[in-house]
Amino acid sequence: MNMIRDYEIVKYQPDFKKEVVELQRHLWSPDPELNTAYLEWKHECNPYLQPPLIYLALYGKNVVGMRSMFGIRWECGIPAKTVSGVCPDDLVIASGHRNRGLIVNIMRAAFEDLEKKGYQYVYSLSAGRITRLGSLAMGWRSAGSMQPQHWHSRRAEYFQRVRKFAGKTRFLRRFADRLPCRHWVERQQNLHELCNPEGMHSRTIGSRIVVEKAARAGEMAELVSRIDYDGRIRHVRDKEYLSWRFRNPLHRYLFLYWIEKDLEGYLVLQQYVSEISLSKVRVNIVDWEATSQRVRAGLLRAAIHLRPFADLNIWTATLGNETKNLLRDVGFAPVQEGQEGAGVDQEQPCLLVRSIRADVPEAAWSLENRRLPDISDWDIRMIYSMQG
Incomplete structure (x- = not known):
């Protein structure tokens, strides 16, 4: 497909x-069986892109670099029209082959192939700081931050303050990992344990909310x-889509349903x-729909009372003001880049877009008169990205 010195860029077989x-x-x-399941789910079973589009860098006969495309399908406009597309993902270069220009060459080969296949744009739905800087240098444009917000229980906030204080105190630093807060955080791991303490398939909260491990894909789609x-992308x-999406083997999901008739x-x-x-231990709200603000608020309050979460996150960039106010009222606050959450530094993921063809001006990047580099023309949820 493409040759550079000592390396060959080929398509996956x-x-x-x-x-x-x-x-x-x-x-x-680190688990090959889990990786196999993820590869099969994401690429071999993707409902929008077959056969898989994965670009590999070979050194001799060895695979030393990879960049994949996973299929997506947008809808936009009134009446809604659908447009298929691809998102680059899964970028990895083996340690002995980094800083040799492989990323640029893999992407160049990928764009040449995508143009031949008739794709107009590529999308990156959760680009962190390093990916963002590298992508902007290659002609991508940022539509804006996903504006993540997070919520901590009072217990989690207390333990985080204790651990931070211990880490900054010379005498206590060596004992920071032995403090009770670390073990409390580790006990927060399995989200499915919240479904039912007795191991049943579902759990009820009040008279309307049911908590389950499985996606009711048909009912969710009908809702x-x-x-x-409103016609946004x-x-x-x-x-x-929902049946496929919630089978991601690298993630664990829990569903709260508000049921009346x-x-x-x-x-x-x-x-x-x-x-x-x-x-x-980080938990994300990856999708959230309701027929009324009363139902929306009830689901959110039920979720945050399931347990004292160490770190509960949601993207807010394209939410309505009423929903943002609801999040603020229950204690969500904006994530600052580099701020610690659940023991790791948090980032500000961004939506990036790029025209496959270099000769298309940015002003023309659009779908059904919705501008791709403008976050206000999008309705973005974390579930659309592989971060969710």
């Missing part, structure tokens, strides 16, 4: 599967179709499974 799984121990997880749509959330709202919590994830 099933024969490379074992090597890709091994290479991704640097990024996905989305009932709620008024968002991912299609039909039964096919029909499903009137849902809130989805997510947690990381991999041993090398940023934080296994």
